Amino acid sequence: MSIKPAFVVLLVLVAVLGLFAFSGVRAETGGDPIARMLRGETPLPTAPPKPAPPKGAGPSVGTAPVGPTPLVMSARIGEHNDRTRLVIEFSDPVNLRAFTLAKPDRVVIDMPQVAWRLGAPPRPSGFGSIKSYRYGLFRKGNSRMVIDLNRPVSVSDALVLPPSAGFGYRVVIDLFPTQQSKFDANAGWPADLKQRESDAEKLAALMGEPAGQPGAGGKVIVIDPGHGGIDSGTNGVNGLMEKDLVLAEGLRLAQVLKARGYTVHMTRDSDVFIPLRERVAIGRRWRADLMISLHADSNPDPNVSGLSIYTLNDGRSDREAGALARRENQSDVIAGVDLAGNNPVAPILIDLAQRDTINKSSRFAETALGRLAGATDILARSPHRSASLAVLVAPDVPAALIELGYLSNSSDAAQMNTPAWRAKVADAIAAAVDGHLQTRH
Numbered sequence: 001m002s003i004k005p006a007f008v009v010l011l012v013l014v015a016v017l018g019l020f021a022f023s024g025v026r027a028e029t030g031g032d033p034i035a036r037m038l039r040g041e042t043p044l045p046t047a048p049p050k051p052a053p054p055k056g057a058g059p060s061v062g063t064a065p066v067g068p069t070p071l072v073m074s075a076r077i078g079e080h081n082d083r084t085r086l087v088i089e090f091s092d093p094v095n096l097r098a099f100t101l102a103k104p105d106r107v108v109i110d111m112p113q114v115a116w117r118l119g120a121p122p123r124p125s126g127f128g129s130i131k132s133y134r135y136g137l138f139r140k141g142n143s144r145m146v147i148d149l150n151r152p153v154s155v156s157d158a159l160v161l162p163p164s165a166g167f168g169y170r171v172v173i174d175l176f177p178t179q180q181s182k183f184d185a186n187a188g189w190p191a192d193l194k195q196r197e198s199d200a201e202k203l204a205a206l207m208g209e210p211a212g213q214p215g216a217g218g219k220v221i222v223i224d225p226g227h228g229g230i231d232s233g234t235n236g237v238n239g240l241m242e243k244d245l246v247l248a249e250g251l252r253l254a255q256v257l258k259a260r261g262y263t264v265h266m267t268r269d270s271d272v273f274i275p276l277r278e279r280v281a282i283g284r285r286w287r288a289d290l291m292i293s294l295h296a297d298s299n300p301d302p303n304v305s306g307l308s309i310y311t312l313n314d315g316r317s318d319r320e321a322g323a324l325a326r327r328e329n330q331s332d333v334i335a336g337v338d339l340a341g342n343n344p345v346a347p348i349l350i351d352l353a354q355r356d357t358i359n360k361s362s363r364f365a366e367t368a369l370g371r372l373a374g375a376t377d378i379l380a381r382s383p384h385r386s387a388s389l390a391v392l393v394a395p396d397v398p399a400a401l402i403e404l405g406y407l408s409n410s411s412d413a414a415q416m417n418t419p420a421w422r423a424k425v426a427d428a429i430a431a432a433v434d435g436h437l438q439t440r441h
Contacts, residue, residue, distance in 0.1 A: 070112070077128070089169070094111050102183065105183060112141065129149055129177065146230065156175075229271055238414060306377040308378070310401040372425065
């Protein structure tokens with residue numbers, strides 16, 4: 001049977017048009033449900049409202065999720081004239097909740113623990129409602145995305161799209177511009193989530209072995225790796241994240257101190273966020289003889305380098321120390337913690353009972369700088385500084401915050417990324433602890 005050339009051409013044309021139409025669906029053109037919704041052609045189902053759980057219900061604080069962990073496979077930001085749209089793609093259905101917090105203005109998307117597989121996530125243009133955002137583990141069993149806003153918004157109910165056209169489950173959240181007064185009136189934690197955070201904070205202070213069981217040296221050390229989870233801290237010029245650096249160094253320091261006979265506790269031993277008040281509570285819970293908080297610094301001048309140590313002051317500090325305190329004290333804001341009515345620093349600074357604690361902290365800082373000078377570069381100007389740092393405010397726990405170096409400096413960032421440097425610095429800090437506590441091993 002012979003086929004006419006004109007008929008062959010027609011078949012080829014139909015096939016090409018069909019292929020083009022199929023590929024257009026994946027590209028979210030007119031065939032995509034979201035695009036149809038924008039044109040008002042197809043209503044989409046809304047996520048069923050999630051009532052506040054009864055008292056005692058919900059996932060246990062600090063427990064891992066049951067069953068396979070859902071994946072976040074992609075996220076997209078669409079900036080339109082009347083709204084900014086966020087689309088999050090999940091491998092499995094996820095119950096999430098979006099709410100707003102004020103001063104600074106943020107949108108918080110709270111969800112069960114998920115694994116983030118975003119690759120290179122999209123960045124906002126800066127001209128829409130979204131200024132920036134971050135995501136990660138907030139607590140064990142609980143993940144979070146926090147969106148910083150350029151302007152006040154109202155948040156739509158989540159729209160859920162079932163898997164189709166190669167996508168997984170998509171959750172669509174729209175941010176509509178609104179008046180500041182309306183934003184402020186609606187901002188705040190849902191009551192059940194606020195209670196969950198309060199319970200988690202109390203539990204964190206009570207968890208672990210009974211306090212008052214010191215090691216061979218009779219001394220207890222609490223190591224506090226800064227940031228964690230949703231709060232990555234400073235990002236280095238070489239891609240090294242502060243939260244990863246300080247956790248690795250904290251774990252190494254813990255090993256060294258335990259080998260010297262100390263009882264060591266850590267505020268975190270994994271990539272999880274710990275609020276500042278909980279960190280202080282943990283130090284007090286264990287009646288620590290010394291609390292060492294580990295961080296890494298940054299500076300607009302890439303030539304600034306070297307380790308420095310901060311201790312608590314009485315509210316007075318130089319400009320650079322004040323700037324660092326403002327950055328570090330923003331950790332809770334970054335993770336979406338409600339700070340309404342909470343200033344953990346100011347009230348305690350005038351407590352006369354804290355004077356001796358501050359003096360002990362300062363003596364440790366001077367001892368540590370002497371030991372660390374043989375292990376790493378020290379900040380050239382005023383390496384021992386004092387600032388109003390929230391993590392150092394326990395009135396009965398001597399504490400120091402060690403800025404291991406500047407991730408904004410290429411030389412510092414490179415050496416902080418090496419096992420040899422980390423081992424030398426851990427040994428030097430441990431030697432400083434020995435010298436400060438006058439312990440013999």
